[in-house]
Amino acid sequence: MRRRFSEGFVASPVIESGVTDGKDMIPAAVLVPVIVRESGATMLLTQRTAHLRDHAGQVSFPGGRCEEGDASPEATALREAGEEVGLEASQIEILGRLPEYRTGTGFVITPVVALVTPPLNLKLDDFEVAEVFEPPLEFLLDSANHQRHSIEVRGIMREYWAMPWQGYYIWGATAGMLVALHRILHSGN
16 A cells, blocks of 8 residues: 555546535545454444544545645645544554545545554544444455445435445445545556
């Protein structure tokens, strides 16, 4: 993974079906945290609380809106990961970025891929995060587990990715970013 990101692979933005490339999109960033465990790499994901205004109850990466004081998407991703789940910057090795992901809810998200060294002493923000879980990276990057679905939203058919895992429904932007990670790691191989 380090080698692939060090090669400087650049991919075009991922735009959800039915989304126009508007100028009024809200910039955001997420940390795509690969946990380096002796038993094999995992991905740290959050289940958002049910009462949130945006994306309530959904599975997501730690992240959020870019704030004025954030110097870069990496700074946003690190700040949000610290606030939401208590990841410490000293445990995080940033590898690079995935393509921007533009959502139907008006966000343009920069996914920042990083390796995280355990032990994890997580401190969940119980207002935003109901729980965290760690599916195996091998499962998430296996294209056999990447399902394509569609749904009608306000009269428009929209397609999205999904990866159900052990009772969790990983879908939408999170699943789309994982598909983008798979494509980067496996392109040209």
